[in-house]
Amino acid sequence: MKVEYKLFAILCVFCFGVGIWYGIWTGWEEPVGVVGLFLTGGLCAMIGGFVWWTARKLGPRPDDDPQGNISDVEGDYGFFSPHSWWPFFLGLSGAVVFLGLAVGWWLVIIGMPLLAISAVGWVFEYFRGENAI
Template sequence: MKVETKIFLLLAVYGLAVGTIYGTFSHWSEPVGAVAFYLTGLACLLISSFLWWTGRKIDSRPDDDPSGEQGDVEGDYGFFSPHSWWPLFLAASLAVIALGLAVGWWLVMLAVPFVALAAIGWVFEYFHGEHSL
């Protein structure tokens, strides 16, 4: 948890610093941008403090060891499909929907069934066929 805490703490400092710089250069005449940066910095500070608080209560992970190796982490990372065409079809269908928002709603209506088909195909890819689990 130490690495994540430091990353979010750096992001919090960055957000607060950029908010101050933004406000200074805009002469505080447009406060929405500075407020957005400040809120982003505070949200990162909240996440960093939560990770620090949680990290004190649990044992050290292999990720926190600077001389740690990848093999030190035990357990299964999960199953990742080595060959799936469904994300490509889903991305193409979503691109057609985005295009339809700019061109016309009729294109969105044509693409929605393809999004549903691609999402269902991706979810149920390993429930049937040669690679079923």
């Protein structure tokens, strides 16, 4: 994970540097850009710190070996549901909720139960019915 935390450290320094430069360039009159850049730098620092902390606990991965082969990292990447409709309904109900933020709160009230039902359905898809594990 050396590459990952170094990447986020570089992004952190870059965002803080650009934030300072932007603040000086605008005369510290426009606070939104400066705050946004500082928050982005802080987020990069948090992610980089977490990845660094995790790398210390796990030790070197096959990705960290410059002489490693692609076949060193092969294996199972997880389980992905091939025939699930729940992500579609979750995205559709999420779109209704976000559209409601722009159009009117009545649409948010309609979309929130649909969003909750879709999220619960997707999470518990393989715990009930014919696909139960």
